[in-house]
Amino acid sequence: xxxxxxxxxxxxxxxxxxxxxxxxxxxxxxxxxxxxxxxxxxxxxxxxxxxxxxxxxxxxxxxxxxxxxxxxxxxxxxxxxxxxxxxxxxxxxxxxxxxxxxxxxxxxxxxxxxxxxxxxxxxxxxxxxxxxxxxxxxxxxxxxxxxxxxxxxxxxxxxxxxxxxxxxxxxxxxxxxxxxxxxxxxxxxxxxxxxxxxxxxxxxxxxxxxxxxxxxxxxxxxxxxxxxxxxxxxxxxxxxxxxxxxxxxxxxxxxxxxxxxxxxxxxxxxxxxxxxxxxxxxxxxxxxxxxxxxxxxxxxxxxxxxxxxxxxxxxxxxxxxxxxxxxxxxxxxxxxxxxxxxxxxxxxxxxxxxxxxxxxxxxxxxxxxxxxxxxxxxxxxxxxxxxxxxxxxxxxxxxxxxxxxxxxxxxxxxxxxxxxxxxxxxxxxxxxxxxxxxxxxxxxxxxxxxxxxxxxxxxxxxxxxxxxxxxxxxxxxxxxxxxxxxxxxxxxxxxxxxxxxxxxxxxxxxxxxxxxxxxxxxxxxxxxxxxxxxxxxxxxxxxxxxxxxxxxxxxxxxxxxxxxxxxxxxxxxxxxxxxxxxxxxxxxxxxxxxxxxxxxxxxxxxxxxxxxxxxxxxxxxxxxxxxxxxxxxxxxxxxxxxxxxxxxxxxxxxxxxxxxxxxxxxxxxxxxxxxxxxxxxxxxx
Numbered sequence: 133x134x135x136x137x138x139x140x141x142x143x144x145x146x147x148x149x150x151x152x153x154x155x156x157x158x159x160x161x162x163x164x165x166x167x168x169x170x171x172x173x174x175x176x177x178x179x180x181x182x183x184x185x186x187x188x189x190x191x192x193x194x195x196x197x198x199x200x201x202x203x204x205x206x207x208x209x210x211x212x213x214x215x216x217x218x219x220x221x222x223x224x225x226x227x228x229x230x231x232x233x234x235x236x237x238x239x240x241x242x243x244x245x246x247x248x249x250x251x252x253x254x255x256x257x258x259x260x261x262x263x264x265x266x267x268x269x270x271x272x273x274x275x276x277x278x279x280x281x282x283x284x285x286x287x288x289x290x291x292x293x294x295x296x297x298x299x300x301x302x303x304x305x306x307x308x309x310x311x312x313x314x315x316x317x318x319x320x321x322x323x324x325x326x327x328x329x330x331x332x333x334x335x336x337x338x339x340x341x342x343x344x345x346x347x348x349x350x351x352x353x354x355x356x357x358x359x360x361x362x363x364x365x366x367x368x369x370x371x372x373x374x375x376x377x378x379x380x381x382x383x384x385x386x387x388x389x390x391x392x393x394x395x396x397x398x399x400x401x402x403x404x405x406x407x408x409x410x411x412x413x414x415x416x417x418x419x420x421x422x423x424x425x426x427x428x429x430x431x432x433x434x435x436x437x438x439x440x441x442x443x444x445x446x447x448x449x450x451x452x453x454x455x456x457x458x459x460x461x462x463x464x465x466x467x468x469x470x471x472x473x474x475x476x477x478x479x480x481x482x483x484x485x486x487x488x489x490x491x492x493x494x495x496x497x498x499x500x501x502x503x504x505x506x507x508x509x510x511x512x513x514x515x516x517x518x519x520x521x522x523x524x525x526x527x528x529x530x531x532x533x534x535x536x537x538x539x540x541x542x543x544x545x546x547x548x549x550x551x552x553x554x555x556x557x558x559x560x561x562x563x564x565x566x567x568x569x570x571x572x573x574x575x576x577x578x579x580x581x582x583x584x585x586x587x588x589x590x591x592x593x594x595x596x597x598x599x600x601x602x603x604x605x606x607x608x609x610x611x612x613x614x615x616x617x618x619x620x621x622x623x624x625x626x627x628x629x630x631x632x633x634x635x636x637x638x639x640x641x642x643x644x645x646x647x648x649x650x651x652x653x654x655x656x657x658x659x660x661x662x663x664x665x666x667x668x669x670x671x672x673x674x675x676x677x678x679x680x681x682x683x684x685x686x687x688x689x690x691x692x693x694x695x696x697x698x699x700x701x702x703x704x705x706x707x708x709x710x711x712x713x714x715x716x717x718x719x720x721x722x723x724x725x726x727x728x729x730x731x732x733x734x735x736x737x738x739x740x741x742x743x744x745x746x747x748x749x750x751x752x753x754x755x756x757x758x759x760x761x762x763x764x765x766x767x768x769x770x771x772x773x774x775x776x777x778x779x780x781x782x783x784x785x786x787x788x789x790x791x792x793x794x795x796x797x798x799x800x801x802x803x804x805x806x807x808x809x810x811x812x813x814x815x816x817x
Contacts, residue, residue: 144276163245173296175198175296175333177334178334179194191303193246194298194299201255201297203255203257207253247304248268249268249300250263250302252292318437336349360380362523363520365519367404369400374388375407392515397730400511400514402494406484409482409483435478444484444486445487446487452501454482463480473524668706671703673747674697674702677749691727704747720781722806729756736751745814766782767786789812796810
């Protein structure tokens, strides 16, 4: 026997069933894959037909199309060759359609659906039709793949008159009930963009009598043509955009143009795409129902089935984006963080259109369900959320809300029982009992207010601490990793026979310095823990400002922001941590917007102005500034133009300043070209 040689891989036949289960996650996806194959074959009409009983081991599913059909050569080189490369080489159909299939796994979809597949096909060039039978039950035995025989037959055209393909899948692998069929129909209705239907491609659904209400041409329900708000347009490869916003309550549309800049001033890599978002206020569906021939129940059902932002490549949808359980943009999380302004999945029917030509870096996963996670796909996510902000912001201003007068004073201004006490003393000077009750009530209200102030102070600290988590984790992990590395080197040094004291001292010194950095970091963030609010103390306000910038030092350094801080020495009397919260909230906002500016232009200047009645802190940055249209909204709770902004930073800062008898205002013009805020403190030493 030779000591060298070659062998070939001989997969068992069951690999076909195994791959089908792995690559095709469910029956809905399987049907969609077969419909895509019909599209690739230039079919103008496709019928998905179910014949009962729709039970496991019984019934059948047919996918019937009038496409180009297949020759015997095509069957041998395509269907009989799993993972064929034919579609990789051929990117356009005969009619010029972009080929959707690529991996050569469509036939596994039929194995997912049934025990047996009979394929009838006829090309326009032939008078004969071909019949090929795949008995998938044979693929579960111990035979090798090349030992399984699939029968074929050529006969005079009978089932197909001109050209096309019929896939007959018998002995279903699972039961099909009304909910499963409804889900399939909803998925098929979204297979092609509901906003840009194709004129040369029609998809029909044929079901048994008991499900006839689901039969018919598959298309988007007409109720989805009447949203409360829309935004539509194109985002180019460099981030520049042209978008149009419309509202049901406004005759004139609003046009947005500009350039989205990603954080760190990065150029997006995802490529050009088209976007359209349709949005409904679910608490106002009755208004739409009154104007159209639909009930609120109809609109709600249609919206539930179609809601989500879907991604389409060359007209056809990429699963599973837009499904109920696929929150690929984390919209529901954004909504929880900011319920007033942000949109949730169940309010949106969205469409993001990409193409193989313009978005080559956005590649499908092997199972054809989703795009491979990459920086390019992350950029697509970020740009879609940027576009959403351009819809959410005007919607926030337009959306009908209860008329509320904006109170620019603090939360507790005017909450007191003192007027009652004064009235009792004036009107009932001899009624000791009434005066006692009024006094006790006044004191009780004062005590309760102090308690609420304390609780709010803790929540404010926690809110600010939440913003600092990334800082703590980044700086903390960095120091710990360095300590860990030096300790490993130190252990090796100590195992040597001849110790070099100089090397040991050097490494111990490095470990001590990193530990000191950790200790300093923890001390700086300690005031933000949930402990009891401290009494106001006197300190230099410049020291407090500098400490806040030191906490964010890593972010400032990584973004290469130049910070010009005041060098004066001005005493104030306040809670140290509350000054930190004010400055860090302003600083966090500035750093976000500065990250979108070129590195050379990133700057922050903080100045101190002394006045007889107090001091002013002027905080300026060189970012894009505040859009004049929204200057009256930026202090409102939950208002934010950041894609993932919570909108509480300026609200918290403003309330804290108010408690010290001061104000927080947006100043224009400022020291620098961007946003400029003035903190006016009136209670100081």
